[in-house]
Amino acid sequence: MLVIKSEKIRRILRIALPFAIMPAIVLLMPKRAQSQYYALVSFAMTLMALLLFLAGFERRELGTRRMILVSVMTALSVLGRMLPLMKPITAITVLSAMYLGPESGFLVGALSAVLSNFIMGQGPWTPFQMLAWGLIGLFAGLFAKPLRGSRLLLYGYGLISGLGYSMLLDIWTTVWTYGEFTAAQYLAAVVSSMPYPVIYALSNLIFLMLLAKPIGDKLARIEKKYGL
Amino acid sequence: MRAFDAMNPAAVTAQILLTACITVFCLEPVLLLISLLCAMAFFIMRSGRKHIGFHIAAIGLPLLFALLNPLWNQHGTTVLFVINQRAYTEEALFYGAVTGLRLAAVLYWFRNFSDLMTSEKLFYLFRGFSPKLALIFCMAVRNLTLFREQMHRIQTAQRGLGLYREGHLLDDVRGGLRVFSILVTWALENGIITANSMAARGYGTGKRSSFTYFRFGKADAILVGAVLLLTALTVCGIMSGRLDWQYYPQRIAPAFSLPYAGTAAAYALLALLPVLCEGKEALTWHCLRQSI
Numbered sequence: 001m002l003v004i005k006s007e008k009i010r011r012i013l014r015i016a017l018p019f020a021i022m023p024a025i026v027l028l029m030p031k032r033a034q035s036q037y038y039a040l041v042s043f044a045m046t047l048m049a050l051l052l053f054l055a056g057f058e059r060r061e062l063g064t065r066r067m068i069l070v071s072v073m074t075a076l077s078v079l080g081r082m083l084p085l086m087k088p089i090t091a092i093t094v095l096s097a098m099y100l101g102p103e104s105g106f107l108v109g110a111l112s113a114v115l116s117n118f119i120m121g122q123g124p125w126t127p128f129q130m131l132a133w134g135l136i137g138l139f140a141g142l143f144a145k146p147l148r149g150s151r152l153l154l155y156g157y158g159l160i161s162g163l164g165y166s167m168l169l170d171i172w173t174t175v176w177t178y179g180e181f182t183a184a185q186y187l188a189a190v191v192s193s194m195p196y197p198v199i200y201a202l203s204n205l206i207f208l209m210l211l212a213k214p215i216g217d218k219l220a221r222i223e224k225k226y227g228l
Numbered sequence: 229m230r231a232f233d234a235m236n237p238a239a240v241t242a243q244i245l246l247t248a249c250i251t252v253f254c255l256e257p258v259l260l261l262i263s264l265l266c267a268m269a270f271f272i273m274r275s276g277r278k279h280i281g282f283h284i285a286a287i288g289l290p291l292l293f294a295l296l297n298p299l300w301n302q303h304g305t306t307v308l309f310v311i312n313q314r315a316y317t318e319e320a321l322f323y324g325a326v327t328g329l330r331l332a333a334v335l336y337w338f339r340n341f342s343d344l345m346t347s348e349k350l351f352y353l354f355r356g357f358s359p360k361l362a363l364i365f366c367m368a369v370r371n372l373t374l375f376r377e378q379m380h381r382i383q384t385a386q387r388g389l390g391l392y393r394e395g396h397l398l399d400d401v402r403g404g405l406r407v408f409s410i411l412v413t414w415a416l417e418n419g420i421i422t423a424n425s426m427a428a429r430g431y432g433t434g435k436r437s438s439f440t441y442f443r444f445g446k447a448d449a450i451l452v453g454a455v456l457l458l459t460a461l462t463v464c465g466i467m468s469g470r471l472d473w474q475y476y477p478q479r480i481a482p483a484f485s486l487p488y489a490g491t492a493a494a495y496a497l498l499a500l501l502p503v504l505c506e507g508k509e510a511l512t513w514h515c516l517r518q519s520i
Binding site for chain 2 (some may be wrong): 050058075
């Protein structure tokens with residue numbers, strides 16, 4: 001990756017990327033052979049969106065303690081994914097986001113995806129997974145107040161985020177396998193993957209039920225004790 | 229030239245990502261076949277006969293896609309047979325095979341990439357983009373092994389206290405949860421202690437240095453130059469349109485021409501760079517041993 005030293009160029013890039021470069025790529029996508037470029041363009045878009053998010057975090061003052069806690073939670077969720085039958089990444093991401101804030105939630109989700117894929121297999125799907133889990137964390141952090149107030153709401157969020165995650169990744173599956181994206185093909189991909197999203201959403205629910213107390217209460221305690 | 233593994237991470241990343249990008253970007257069976265064969269050759273060169281399961285998955289999955297494509301895809305004119313009043317066309321089968329080939333090639337490239345790029349190398353690359361993120365990432369990797377050891381320690385202690393009943397499913401799950409809960413408490417407190425210690429030692433006050441030093445030498449410069457040149461040649465060839473296949477409604481292959489052959493040759497050389505690096509190193513090693 002190139003190191004951009006000049007502050008000026010970095011600022012220009014930060015504005016140009018979302019408002020000029022990304023729309024330009026989509027609009028200029030050659031019309032004659034669109035299907036060839038679908039996979040590439042969607043991959044590039046995801047990567048750029050991810051880079052923008054991450055570049056934003058570099059500027060924000062996260063605090064050393066919070067940074068370390070993000071790395072701790074990431075390691076815990078990856079450790080969970082390595083155990084047989086366990087898929088607690090979503091649950092741990094949501095819980096971290098609730099107590100450590102939206103930025104930390106995004107980071108825990110996105111980093112868990114990369115790190116666990118070192119074990120489960122890295123692939124072109126990694127950026128999509130990063131974005132999907134990152135967004136689950138981000139939104140959990142934004143709605144932290146109501147989620148902390150009501151367990152029922154938290155469980156509901158777990159179910160919805162499980163379904164949302166599968167739906168987001170189905171977009172990738174469609175683009176990748178068919179080289180194009182139509183509503184019918186997307187529907188086919190969603191239907192053909194059908195038992196899994198439901199199982200995944202239910203497993204999220206179970207993990208949230210199991211972990212809400214041990215992890216949530218401990219994070220709340222750390223937050224209170226050290227005043228994060 | 230050093231072996232491909234020992235090259236600068238930036239050069240390795242450039243080679244693999246650009247080759248994989250062209251694979252993703254073009255739907256041209258010849259280039260895809262070249263890409264798949266080179267990636268496979270490099271993978272087998274490094275890992276030998278291991279990972280049979282990966283080979284089966286990487287070849288089998290695309291094959292499945294190829295066979296299934298005609299079921300959704302109704303384009304094409306040459307009907308092979310009819311299922312459920314839907315035509316199963318030869319063109320759709322071929323198109324499915326080409327997309328399957330692409331998937332297999334990309335799977336192999338990414339497998340090579342994750343085998344080559346250790347987290348240390350990734351950290352080196354990430355550092356330029358975001359030192360803070362790189363640190364979090366690096367510490368998470370370290371925490372992973374740390375927590376595993378700690379989990380084992382907690383488990384032993386719990387067993388010693390007689391809190392486990394062996395071979396009982398419910399007790400196993402309950403015990404596992406208790407161990408995890410203890411681990412979380414310990415991990416969080418330990419994290420805070422680490423943070424305090426870092427702050428005490430002046431983290432964030434100056435420029436951070438790195439443990440490993442990856443040098444960017446002449447060989448790396450040559451490799452990056454070759455990668456960029458060959459990529460440019462290949463992309464120019466693809467852009468010229470001489471390599472465009474028509475898949476529907478009838479399959480029409482582009483006529484053989486000099487640009488076609490040149491593009492394929494440039495791409496083959498680009499994809500073969502890792503194999504060449506490794507091969508040359510192996511040859512040198514062999515010669516040195518012979519002369520003893």
